[in-house]
Amino acid sequence: MSHSETRTTCGRRGFLKVAVVAGAGVAVLPGLVRGQAPSVKVGVIHPVTGPLAEPGQACRLGAQMAADAINASGGVRALGGAKLELVLGDTQSKPDVGRTEAERVINQGAQLLMGSFDSGSTAAMVPVAQQRRVPFLVDIAAADPITANVAKAVKDGQQKVQYVYRNFPTGSSFGKKAVLYFSEIFKEAGVSPKRVVLMYCNDLFGQNNAKGFQAAHAAAKPSWEIVDVIPWPEPPQDLSTEVSRAKAAKPDVIAPITRPASAQILLPEIRKQRVDIMGVVGPGSPGLYEAGQIAVLKEDLEYVLASIPWANFKLPRTQQVAEEYQKRSAGKTFDTNSGYSYDGMLLITDFLERAKSTDPDAIVAAMKKTNYTNGLMQYGGPIVFNEIGDNPNAITTMIQILGQKPVAVWPKEAAVQKFVFPRPKA
Amino acid sequence: MATPFDNPTLVLQSLLSGLLFGGVYSLMAVGLTLIFGVMRVVNFAHGDMMVWGMYLAWMLATRLGIDPYLGFVCCAAALFVLGLVVQRSLVDRILDAPHEMQILLMLGVALVLENAALVAFGPDPRRVRSSLGASTLWLGPVFVDVPRLVTFLVAMGLTLALYFFLTRTDLGRSMRAAADNPYGALVIGTDVRRVYAIAFGIGAACVGAAGALVSPILPFQPAGGLALAVTSFNIVIIGGMGSLPGAFLGGLLVSVAESLGAVFLSPSMKELVSFSLLVLILLVRPAGLFGKTVA
Numbered sequence: 001m002s003h004s005e006t007r008t009t010c011g012r013r014g015f016l017k018v019a020v021v022a023g024a025g026v027a028v029l030p031g032l033v034r035g036q037a038p039s040v041k042v043g044v045i046h047p048v049t050g051p052l053a054e055p056g057q058a059c060r061l062g063a064q065m066a067a068d069a070i071n072a073s074g075g076v077r078a079l080g081g082a083k084l085e086l087v088l089g090d091t092q093s094k095p096d097v098g099r100t101e102a103e104r105v106i107n108q109g110a111q112l113l114m115g116s117f118d119s120g121s122t123a124a125m126v127p128v129a130q131q132r133r134v135p136f137l138v139d140i141a142a143a144d145p146i147t148a149n150v151a152k153a154v155k156d157g158q159q160k161v162q163y164v165y166r167n168f169p170t171g172s173s174f175g176k177k178a179v180l181y182f183s184e185i186f187k188e189a190g191v192s193p194k195r196v197v198l199m200y201c202n203d204l205f206g207q208n209n210a211k212g213f214q215a216a217h218a219a220a221k222p223s224w225e226i227v228d229v230i231p232w233p234e235p236p237q238d239l240s241t242e243v244s245r246a247k248a249a250k251p252d253v254i255a256p257i258t259r260p261a262s263a264q265i266l267l268p269e270i271r272k273q274r275v276d277i278m279g280v281v282g283p284g285s286p287g288l289y290e291a292g293q294i295a296v297l298k299e300d301l302e303y304v305l306a307s308i309p310w311a312n313f314k315l316p317r318t319q320q321v322a323e324e325y326q327k328r329s330a331g332k333t334f335d336t337n338s339g340y341s342y343d344g345m346l347l348i349t350d351f352l353e354r355a356k357s358t359d360p361d362a363i364v365a366a367m368k369k370t371n372y373t374n375g376l377m378q379y380g381g382p383i384v385f386n387e388i389g390d391n392p393n394a395i396t397t398m399i400q401i402l403g404q405k406p407v408a409v410w411p412k413e414a415a416v417q418k419f420v421f422p423r424p425k426a
Numbered sequence: 427m428a429t430p431f432d433n434p435t436l437v438l439q440s441l442l443s444g445l446l447f448g449g450v451y452s453l454m455a456v457g458l459t460l461i462f463g464v465m466r467v468v469n470f471a472h473g474d475m476m477v478w479g480m481y482l483a484w485m486l487a488t489r490l491g492i493d494p495y496l497g498f499v500c501c502a503a504a505l506f507v508l509g510l511v512v513q514r515s516l517v518d519r520i521l522d523a524p525h526e527m528q529i530l531l532m533l534g535v536a537l538v539l540e541n542a543a544l545v546a547f548g549p550d551p552r553r554v555r556s557s558l559g560a561s562t563l564w565l566g567p568v569f570v571d572v573p574r575l576v577t578f579l580v581a582m583g584l585t586l587a588l589y590f591f592l593t594r595t596d597l598g599r600s601m602r603a604a605a606d607n608p609y610g611a612l613v614i615g616t617d618v619r620r621v622y623a624i625a626f627g628i629g630a631a632c633v634g635a636a637g638a639l640v641s642p643i644l645p646f647q648p649a650g651g652l653a654l655a656v657t658s659f660n661i662v663i664i665g666g667m668g669s670l671p672g673a674f675l676g677g678l679l680v681s682v683a684e685s686l687g688a689v690f691l692s693p694s695m696k697e698l699v700s701f702s703l704l705v706l707i708l709l710v711r712p713a714g715l716f717g718k719t720v721a
Contacts, residue, residue: 240440265645
């Protein structure tokens, strides 16, 4: 009897124990089966092949490193530690491919989009993001219409919600800062160059930035003049005539808006033709600071100034990431491209933390209220988005190649070294 | 408003720069026109073969310290072998196929070459540093870029050598025979398959040499092939498809036209000038400047 009682008692207690354990198991198991928490798929699209492959691959590596760091530190906490899963895309440096890649990554489940370096491809991705209601963070692309057109469509009632936001200086803000820095540096150096020749690559990015620079110059009315404007088809096969034309304008300063390949033709040509100038000062473009460019152009890049978005190397965290980036990229500098893509991924995590959901409209609501201060780049304030969807605090820094290294030289609060202008005579 | 005529130095400099850079264009086009002239196959992988010539020159310069102005011979030899292999293994199979199939095959070869370069060398634009790279000669107010002058002279030399090879040697004559009438050449005992393979190899060698010679002038990256192929194709049509003198002079003409276009119009419209030239030639003389009209 006692045996039987014991069995009965044990059976009841045992049942309760099993029930409790099973109940807990039912609650926990799905999570275990799904790998702790569902992941959030982020479509990350850059030009990793084609003429823009070099900066495109830098962007991709920056995004991957940020995602790795976020996942290693617990993922998106508000979503139960959900990991960021990157769905990678390649625009092949072609705008039409940018659009089809955006469609592909969304079809593969991307819940957010980030990209895409090149203004043309980015502009082609925008309608896809709007149609498919996928929040799209533009990590790099300067052409103003990318966000402005969507903001206008929403304002005019043609579209309900703006899904496209940008954390990068626009072409017009590049221009304003460049004109300001030019004037400030000339004044600080105690020189007064009068004649500036603007040269630019004639693609969407180059046109937009050249236009921004000219408009800012017209508005600011500084003491120097833009005496000639010389565009070239990108990529160029020869720039000797363009440089001859610039030389004929008797410039004090050449202000080039380049791409990596065109910078490699332009700068040696300026030296060969012995254009007598105080310096080359870029209003903002790739090609004038990357490690690969310095390795090829060597002394032709020395003393070149460029007003570009730049990493805040005064932050210890930026230095750490830059060191890791150097290891993972076989010796490249953590710069504009890798840096803004890195910050893009940090921002996406911030949106998700605050949205507490992957619902597109909840994410957009969080994007609009962004006030983020943990970015690695040099900003003029917290990352916020204005009514157009741009971050007005995404600013440029004047950097200069000194001792074959790019260093921040202006404005004073960002400078880590004093600039050299005019450049020493050869 | 000042016009370019107010600045004769600028016009003269552009003319000279255009003429010398034309040497690069000519070298690019000579190989393409040879392959087309002999086999009637348009080598759309031409630009990518040139890019490989550039990378080989870069490897020779960085690993072995060989200046591209000497290393171009090795690059030409390597590309000759590549051309031979591509012809024997691929092109030979589609010689009688419709043109669109030939184009697709060559575009496929171009894609493989481009992406192989991307995997092997990465995406960064590169440029070979040469001892001559920075040399200039000054003739009063205008300057002569020595690398371009050398390229121009080598292009002229190679075109002449190729011309004499085709007209004065047995193998060259066999090539012309195979080009004129492959069946007839076969009947008189010419090994047409061998001749085709050698012609393709020589065409590739020309572009390999061109690549090496321009590697100190033009930066290159894996994706640069298509633009080079399109420029070469444009020049070959203007000069007359299959004509060596046509390719050489076409190269000079296109380059000078682009250079002057950059002075008299906007520089970003200079490609418009060269393609307008193409349209004009097709309207006025569809066979090209030196092309033979097919009856």
